[in-house]
Every structure is written in C-alpha cells, then in structure tokens.
Amino acid sequence: MDRKQLFIELTGIQGRGITIFLEGVRSTPETVTNLLCVQEESSYMRDYVYDQGVLTELHFDKVQNE
Numbered sequence: 001m002d003r004k005q006l007f008i009e010l011t012g013i014q015g016r017g018i019t020i021f022l023e024g025v026r027s028t029p030e031t032v033t034n035l036l037c038v039q040e041e042s043s044y045m046r047d048y049v050y051d052q053g054v055l056t057e058l059h060f061d062k063v064q065n066e
Helices: 003-015 029-038
Strands: 019-022 043-051 054-063
Touching: 003 019, 003 029, 019 029
Parallel strands: 019 054
Antiparallel strands: 043 054
C-alpha cells in the first residue's frame, strides 16, 4: 500500500467533512495510514456510511481471517 497516496486520499476525505473511524473509534488520516501500512498481516475493510445519499463517515474495521 502506498503510504503517501493513502494519506492524501484520507486527508481529502476528512477535509470534505467526512468523519473517519478506525475499529469504531474516531480517528485521523495519520493514525489510519500508519496502522494500515504497518499491519501488513492484517486486512482492513472500508465501510462507507451514507446519510440521505451523502457520504458522512468512513469506517476501517479489521477483517477476521478464519
């Protein structure tokens, strides 16, 4: 995963007023980028939350590999 590209993407998303969550906790582009780029064995799923057709939240949740 390209750290710089991910950070720019998340910063832009946050700049549009969209709240970013990591494992259910409000987070920042820096925190999400650092965790996703360090946790190479783990996978995270994006969940886009819309309110009346407008993206309001972006959630990153760890996928449990069974």
